[in-house]
Amino acid sequence: MTVKYINNILFFDEVNVLDFAKTNQTPFYLYSQNLITHNFMEYTQNLNTANHLLCYSVKANSNLSILSILSDLGSGFDIVSAGELQRVIAAGGDPAKTVFSGVGKTEEEIKFALSKNILCFNIESQEELNTLNKIALAEKKIANVSVRVNPAIDVKTHPYITTGMRDNKFGIDESEIINLYQEANDHKGLNIRGIDFHIGSQITSLEPFIDALSKVISIIKELKSLKIELEHIDIGGGLGISYDKKPIVSKEDFSKEILKLVEPLDLKLLIEPGRSIVGDAGILVTKVINTKKSPSKNFLIVDAGMNDLIRPPLYSAYHAIKEVSQTKNKKILSDVVGPVCETADFLGKDRMLSVKQGDYLCVENVGAYGFVLSSNYNTRPKIDEYLAKDTDIKKIRIRDTIEQILENEKKCLV
Structure with missing residues (x-):
């Protein structure tokens, strides 16, 4: 308190x-620097048995001093613009531990992120996939990619902060995801690194995460049968905090249940917490x-x-x-x-x-x-x-x- x-x-x-x-x-x-550190370390301690990377969601609070504190703690970063990437770099963060999300990445932003050798682009559409491949080839680069699944999960939060329902602008529908991975596999400028989803913000129960993760695990198994191998699974962020003193799922319980499903996959786990850190x-x-x-x-x-x-x-x-x-x-x-x-x-x-x-x-x-x-x-x-x-x-x-x-x-x- x-x-x-x-x-x-x-x-x-x-x-x-x-x-x-x-x-x-x-x-x-x-x-409070003490509480920011405590919140970050609470994730780290509960995930210590797993190969994982916390990618702090910069949009939650992008002050350079806060980014610097988190970088010193070993955090990666989740960005949604070139401006946020510049903030990460200015704060001493590592682009190689940074994932680039968002539906509207411009060509200029893609070029800048490629030049900084970021960890991964989270792909949100077929056109973005094609654009990224074209730019990567022109820049004589290989772009690491993950495709964002829209798992059609209702997280029962405010409608403006749901991101994993069918009528949201984010991610690729489950019915199209395999074809997009096959296309990505054929592109010479792309290297498939992972799969990701993000279902919303201020989520206070485990069920939506488990439901979404179960759907994505089925996709991973299908990809494996097609000889498309992944290195990581990114489950996004969205874990909420208690604004009104009502009980919510703890980081400990969240981590425990997520690891039960993820550890058998033998993939690196990426999580993009924001609100639950700051x-x-x-x-x-x-x-x-x-x-x-x-x-x-x-x-x-x-x-x-x-x-x-x-x-x-x-x-x-x-x-x-x-x-x-x-x-x-x-x-x-x-x-x-x-x-x-x-x-x-x-x-x-x-x-x-x-x-x-x-x-x-x-x-x-x-x-x-x-x-x-x-x-x-x-x-x-x-x-x-x-x-x-x-x-x-x-x-x-x-x-x-x-x-x-x-x-x-x-x-x-x-």
């Missing part, structure tokens, strides 16, 4: 959040600008908005919100809303809180898909990010200035 009260003051890891908020501009993100390792600290009462609602208007954390309006996502300083004052049912000019600009609705103008609130479990989804909407600066290790706190991203936001437009002003 990284968030706790000591003498009615909120602490995150070992940081006194009230003292830190008083001396630093809000809103800001604060991450999700619970971050908080957003915000200050109450004003309180407001309407005939039907109480509002706490804070300085963080949907431009800083879009998950609540985008996914109807729940994040616990706590007072940074507890009092004995009566708690009032309130909506926590931001300064952005949108009705959808809220961090939480119907929360029992006791705060006044100038007090601070903490939004929990924002380490994944928090800052990375932020924007400059309403010409608001992207905010500071900090990293704590015990009581030592370092700034790992500097807040935008308005001048920086305007700079590229000023250069083109007509």
Whole structure:
């Protein structure tokens, strides 16, 4: 438990959040290096009997300092753009331990990734397969490939973060997968390395993973009968965290059940965790600008908005919100809303809180898909990010200035 009260003051890891908020501009993100390390090592320790590689999903939180920490722990990386690959390299990550996912890889991105000798391209369509082969031959390279299966599994998560159902844009239908592997086997610019799937995000039970893996194992057996040998199986990511204290599958149970099915295959296991590494390792600290009462609602208007954390309006996502300083004052049912000019600009609705103008609130479990989804909407600066290790706190991203936001437009002003 990284968030706790000591003498009615909120602490995150070992940081006194009230003292830190008083001396630093809000809103800001604060991450725990200890918890990121713990979450990563929990996977590693539970998979230690298997030949495996954890490829951290960069899209979950792409801050260079966080990527550097994970690289030092031995992590590989899962990327979905050339920009993310450049981040991995800038952070000291190894391209040879990096897989490139995503349905829309451009020719420029493919060339760049080939030049950096990445571990594998996860192929999402026949046209992508043909394009990659053409580029590899032109560049006098051999591209390592894995074909992404769409196993048509309903993971019972938010529809925007399902990726393994038939009407999703991701992966290749099971009925077409064998033909695509046979075609890949004939391409001179390609080297078949593996098979992969990714069925969604924020999955809190084992069943969808087991169902998808069972389908993919059947495909592997059929490929083997056709003399198409694989080196690895990539089961993607998607393991969730508990935003609302409800029980979820543990990394230990997840690893144990996955290994039961994968170890007999004698293939290297790749996993692409993101949220389960960084999700619970971050908080957003915000200050109450004003309180407001309407005939039907109480509002706490804070300085963080949907431009800083879009998950609540985008996914109807729940994040616990706590007072940074507890009092004995009566708690009032309130909506926590931001300064952005949108009705959808809220961090939480119907929360029992006791705060006044100038007090601070903490939004929990924002380490994944928090800052990375932020924007400059309403010409608001992207905010500071900090990293704590015990009581030592370092700034790992500097807040935008308005001048920086305007700079590229000023250069083109007509």
